[in-house]
Amino acid sequence: xxxxxxxxxxxxxxxxxxxxxxxxGLCRGELCVPAPGALNNGVVDVTVAAKKLGMPLVHxxxxxxxxxxxxxxxxxxxxxxxxxxxxxxxxxxxRTFDFNSLRGRRxxxxxxxxW
Amino acid sequence: MVTVALxxxxxxxxxxxxxxxxxxxxxxxxTHITDELFGFINVPMAVWIDENGMLVRPAEAASIERSPLRxxxxxxxxxxxxxxxxxxxxxxxxxxxxxxxxxxxxxxNGAASKYAMSPDEVVxxxxxxxSNQSRAAACFALGEHLHRxxxxxxxxxxxxxxxxxxxxxxxxxxxxWTLVTTPEGATENDLMQGPNEVYSGNWLDxxxxxxxxxxxxVRPQLE
Numbered sequence: 018x019x020x021x022x023x024x025x026x027x028x029x030x031x032x033x034x035x036x037x038x039x040x041x042g043l044c045r046g047e048l049c050v051p052a053p054g055a056l057n058n059g060v061v062d063v064t065v066a067a068k069k070l071g072m073p074l075v076h077x078x079x080x081x082x083x084x085x086x087x088x089x090x091x092x093x094x095x096x097x098x099x100x101x102x103x104x105x106x107x108x109x110x111x112r113t114f115d116f117n118s119l120r121g122r123r124x125x126x127x128x129x130x131x132w
Numbered sequence: 133m134v135t136v137a138l139x140x141x142x143x144x145x146x147x148x149x150x151x152x153x154x155x156x157x158x159x160x161x162x163t164h165i166t167d168e169l170f171g172f173i174n175v176p177m178a179v180w181i182d183e184n185g186m187l188v189r190p191a192e193a194a195s196i197e198r199s200p201l202r203x204x205x206x207x208x209x210x211x212x213x214x215x216x217x218x219x220x221x222x223x224x225x226x227x228x229x230x231x232x233x234x235x236x237x238x239x240x241n242g243a244a245s246k247y248a249m250s251p252d253e254v255v256x257x258x259x260x261x262x263s264n265q266s267r268a269a270a271c272f273a274l275g276e277h278l279h280r281x282x283x284x285x286x287x288x289x290x291x292x293x294x295x296x297x298x299x300x301x302x303x304x305x306x307x308x309w310t311l312v313t314t315p316e317g318a319t320e321n322d323l324m325q326g327p328n329e330v331y332s333g334n335w336l337d338x339x340x341x342x343x344x345x346x347x348x349x350v351r352p353q354l355e
Contacts, residue, residue, distance in 0.1 A: 018168060018270075019277050035169060046251075073267040077274050077290070080282065084273040086266030087168045094171030095258035098187040098251035100179075101169055106136060106159040109149045114159050119134070123242065124181040125235065126134045127194050128161075128172040130303065131144040132310035132321040 018085045023063040023074070030061040034085060035101035036070065043070055046099030050090055070096075136161050138175060138303050140276050144321055163276050167303055168269050171258050174302040174349060180238060180248070188238070188248040190258035192352035193225075196232040213326065217336050223345030231352050247354060257353065268298030275308070284311065288330060295333060299342065305333060 018033045027038045035045055038056045042049040043066055052069040055062055063085070067074045071089030076082070088096050102116035133156040137145035142160045149158045166172055170179045171191035178194035181187055206218050238245040249257060275290035291308040298304060309325040313334075325335040339348055 018165065019163075019273050071263065071266070073263060073270050075267060075270040075274060077278065080278060080286070082274055082277055084270035084277075086263075086268070086270040087261060089261055089263055089266050091255060092260055093255055093258045094261045095187065095190060095255045098254040100181045100185050100187050103161075103165045103169060105163060105165055106161055107142065108157065108159055109142075109146050111142070114157060119157075120185075121183050123183055123239070124134055125178050125194075126136060126166075126170065126181065127178040128136050128138055128166060128170075128175050128191075128303075130138045130175045130307070131148055132139070132306045132323065132325070 020063060020083045020085055022083060025061045025063055027056070027059060027061060030063070030066065032104065034070075034072070034088070036066070036088065038066065045088075045101070046097030048091075048097045134159060136166055138164050138166070138172065138307065140164070140279065140307060147320075162280075164272060164303060164307070167272075167301070172303060173259065173298075173300060177350065180235075182243065182248070186251060187254045188243075189352075190249075190254050191350065192231075193227065193349035194231065194352075195226065195228040196235065198226055198228045202226055213336055214324075216340075217324070220336065220339050220345040220348075224348050225346060225351055227352055227354070230354050234352070234354050259350065264297040265301070268294040268301060268304065271297065272304045279311075292331060295331065299333075299338065302348070305331075305338065306335070309334065 020033050031037050036043045038061045042051040043055060050069055052066055055066040055069060064074065067085060073086035075084045090096055104113060106114050108114055135156065135158050137160045139145040139160055140162050142162055145160050176194045177191045179187055179191050180189040202222055206215060210218065234247040238247050271290045271294040275287035275294065278290065279287035294304045306325060309331060310321045312328045312330045313325050314322040327334045339345060
């Protein structure tokens with residue numbers, strides 16, 4: 018996940034990672050990982066949060082771009098069974114898709130590719 | 133049903149979406165974020181999500197129809213690499229019938245379906261992920277971002293690192309390979325993804341190194 022920097026607002030961190038920074042820790046679904054020092058005055062210190070969640074933080078220095086890897090706190094691809102739907106998926110017309118339109122329905126999400 | 137095309141260039145997915153004329157949401161994931169959020173490492177793979185937004189099955193190979201290729205004899209006279217590819221593809225396990233029936237069972241029975249897992253089971257059944265594999269996701273994301281904002285050459289070093297860190301993630305590999313093996317002006321992405329001058333890997337040699345077609349997919353555990 019590309020992030021704009023190492024200090025993000027709570028909504029920015031949530032949108033980028035699916036993890037919500039709360040006073041009790043970094044939470045996803047019912048899982049909360051204690052992360053003292055990660056949240057200060059509504060700002061998430063990504064270097065602290067990433068360490069607690071086991072998310073590699075990678076920096077492309079020439080272009081000053083940061084990226085986070087997935088959380089390895091549980092050692093599994095999924096930290097929680099709570100689905101987090103990204104806001105970045107688009108349809109064929111380039112419009113972003115609102116997964117709230119499918120609320121209350123069973124979904125099979127199938128990944129495919131042109132390659 | 134929601135389909136998600138793991139294509140960093142949406143123009144590559146659009147013709148297939150148009151051809152399908154589907155009535156379900158047909159989406160495009162240009163950054164492969166769903167790899168990170170749901171655990172996709174190859175295609176086709178699928179996750180099941182219930183009415184409460186809870187995953188009830190982790191990412192698994194998601195074929196629902198047996199390919200005719202499986203029942204065909206390997207043609208004679210093929211170039212050696214093509215023949216080997218043919219044999220490896222034929223050796224990829226086929227769980228299409230069982231998976232299709234599992235889907236139908238869940239559609240009918242919902243939470244009462246024996247194929248619907250508990251939250252703990254879903255997490256435990258999802259693929260293990262190491263720090264290296266996690267770093268690979270960050271590297272791929274950097275590559276995609278640079279490919280889009282700076283140019284293809286800026287992406288290559290990051291994609292090479294992603295491939296080295298997470299060789300089991302075929303989406304990182306095949307996405308990158310096809311960008312260099314598809315001839316300019318082609319109307320479809322190259323699916324062979326053979327040896328090239330940019331990456332040390334290619335489809336056939338990497339599949340063989342991984343243990344062959346039998347090791348190529350994350351088989352659904354339906355017992």
